[in-house]
Amino acid sequence: MSSYQAPLTDMRFVLFDVLGAEATFQRLGYTEATRDVLDAVLEEGARFTETVLAPLNSEGDRKGCSLDQATGAVTTPPGFKQAYAQYVDGGWAGLTSPAEFGGQGLPHAAGVPLKEMIDAANLAWGNFPLLSHGATEALLHHGEAWQQEVFLKPLVEGRWTGTMCLTEPHCGTDLGLLKTRAEPQADGSYTITGTKIFITAGDHDLTDNIVHLVLARLPDAPSGSKGISLFVVPKVRVDRDGNTGAVNAVRCGSLEHKMGIHGSATCVMNFDGAQGWLIGQPHKGLMAMFTMMNTARLAVGLQGLGLSDRALQNALRYSRERLQMRALSGAKFPDKPADPIIVHPDVRRMLLTCKALVEGGRVMGYDAALQVDIAQHAADAGEREQADALVGFLTPIVKACLTEWGVECTYHALQCYGGHGYIAEHGMEQLARDARITTLYEGTTGIQALDLLGRKIMQLQGVGLKAFLAQVSRFCDEHADHAALAEFIGPLREKATQWQQLTMRVGKNAAANPDEIGAAAYDYLMYSGYVVLAYWWARSVATAEASAQSQAFKDDKRATATFYFARILPRTLAHAAAIDSGIGGLPSLPVEGHA
Known part of the structure; x- marks a missing residue:
């Protein structure tokens, strides 16, 4: 069975040293978000996730959720309900929500380490409170x-949970095709009729009520995505005064049988004239939906990060204990019958790949969350505007890259175990199975790629990219004469220049043929992610060198950064070559015919 220990030392280094979050929080008016308070959040979050959630992970995978077909009621795995009660009692549900609605009012970025811990400890359990945050954001805005x-x-107190009901059997990404109907009623409510699929936490026994946020069409709605409205549809009816009534006409029709996250209820939800209330303006539901979606996309990126870290922790421990063969250069532990496999270069390659992607990805994910706080609370309008552009630019990169790297890292970690990783005993195969969904829900990697290149770069003229490149340029200029950073600054500056040139070439090609955007999107996104990570690794080394961290910590950061620049950053060369091959490098396939 795999185990988990929250990486508090690195979390603190990222949050306080690299990102300077405490000073930023104070500047934004979060006077309660002091180092002492945040340290207490980290310590207690580690205790809760390590001792309460992590022990339930494998049992939740084995037992899964169950559905009573007669009532549509879903029962969660043993221990999940009790763990959720502890989560609510501890005040975790409202950690970053506004105080006026019962939350603790801490900044968004202060909750990110807790989110990573929850996902590493028990991803399936973490899905139940996950979308409550998206629903909260949609209702707030x-x-x-x-x-x-x-x-x-x-919702903020955790007494109820939320969902996001978008997908239908015939439409996923193309929401313009949805058929769910909303009929206005005399009391100002609406009756909602339709079927939604893949609904995370659509039904469960953790709370008495579930708040579904549902996309549907009004009778006079124009066709396509411009005719979509958003409605709040509670499992138990609620009137405008907050009084609960009868059970609403919404129920779980079935549970999906899935590759992973068995402890998470993935539901088909049937709305049969259920009472709902319009959120926002008619036919403007996509705007509110993207408020939820962007919150969820950053959160799913953290899922990939958490799973990667847990997989790495266990693979490291196993590789230090497992004895197999001798090192090619001679026995390293002659007093033992064989050397531990960590001495073998290929095992170190896999472990260091995970380490570089996890520790660098942690800075990337935490920084995106910090930009959310700046975009919402900075006093200066220009600073808010720039942070908002950075959030929009970074969101598809964080979501796609941290989840794709999550799949890579969990598979590398499993590989370190050899055949023992493939069997259930050690828990590594569960991590690999669980990681696979993260590249799919809340927008697949391909959708993130189109969002980045098609919208954030082409449509919005790369305003977020320009802001990020300016940040990289300032850093390189500040450290241009820093000899100890020379191995990172030169390559980073070169990659940033190539990134600009590559973007211009893609833009020129797309002007002649819009299909060039689709042809280049995935490779452009991954190229971008690797350059972003290079920046954060260079900054991490610079920060560590100037910090009060131990020499061992500083040496470790430098060694991992050197590995990243030598072994992983060159992946950009393959992505650039693929981009430059253009649409011509993607021959057409027949729509009909045999495989």
Whole structure:
């Protein structure tokens, strides 16, 4: 069975040393977000995830959720309900929510380490409170005052949970095709009728009520995505005064049988004239939906990060204990019958790959969350605007790269175990199975790639990219004469220049043929992710050198950064070559015919 220990030392280094989050929080007006408070959050979060959630992970995978076909009621795995009660009692549900709705009012970035810990400890359990945050954000930004009063407080307290009901059997990414209907009623409510699939936490026994946020069409809705509205549809009816009534006409029709996250309820939800309330303006549901979606996409990126870290921890321990063969250069432990496999170069390659992607990815993910706080609370309008551009630019990179690297790292970690990784005893195969979904839900990697290149670069003229490149340029200029950083600064500056040139070439090609965007999108996204990570590794080394961290810590950061620049950053060369091959490098395939 795999185990988990929260990496508090590195989390603190990223949050406080590299990103300077404490000073930023104070500047943004979060006076309660002091180092002492944040340290206490980290310590208690580690205790909760290590001792309560992690022990439930394998049992949740084996037992999964169950559905009572007669009632549509879903039962979660043993221990999940009790763990959720402890989560609520500990105040974790409202950690970063506004105080006026019962939250603790801490900044968004302060909750990110807890999110990583939860996902590493028990990803399936973490999916139950996950979308409550998206629902909270949608109601905060688009809900009426009474809706905020009635729905936000129980969501923030954790007494209720939320869902995001978008996908239908015939439409996933193309929401313009959705058929769910909303009919206006005399009391100002609507009846919602339709079927939604792949609904995470659509039903469960953790709370008494579930707040579904549902996309549907009004009778006068125009066709396509411009005719979509958003509705709040509770499992138990709630009136405008907050009084609960009868069970609503919404129920789980079935549970999906999945590759992983068995402890998470993935539901088909049937709405049969269920009572709902319009959120925001008619036909403007996509705007509110993307408020939820962007929150969820950053959160899913953290899922990939958490799984990667847990997999690495276990692979490191196993590789230090497992004795097999002798090192090619001679016995390293002659007093033992064989050397531990960590001495073998290929095992170190896999472990260091995971380490470089995990520790660098942690800075990338935490920084995106910090930009969310700046975009919402900075006093200067220009700073808010720039941070907002950075959030939009970084979100598809964080979501796609941290999840793709999550798949890579969990498979590398499993490989370190050899055949023992493939059997269930050690828990590594569960991590690999669980990781696979993260590249799919909340927008596949391909969708993230199109969002980055098609929207953030082409449509918005790369405003976020320009802001990020300016940040890289300033860093390189500041450390141009720093001899100890020379091995990183030169290559980083070169990659940043190539990134700009590559972007211009793609833009020129796309002007002649829009299909060039689709042909280049995936490789452009991955290229971008590797350069972003190079920047954060260079900054991590510079920060560590100037910090009060131990020499061993500093040496470790430098060694991992050197590995990253030598062994992983060159992947950009293959991605650039693929991009430059253009649409011509993708021959057409027949729509009909035999495989």
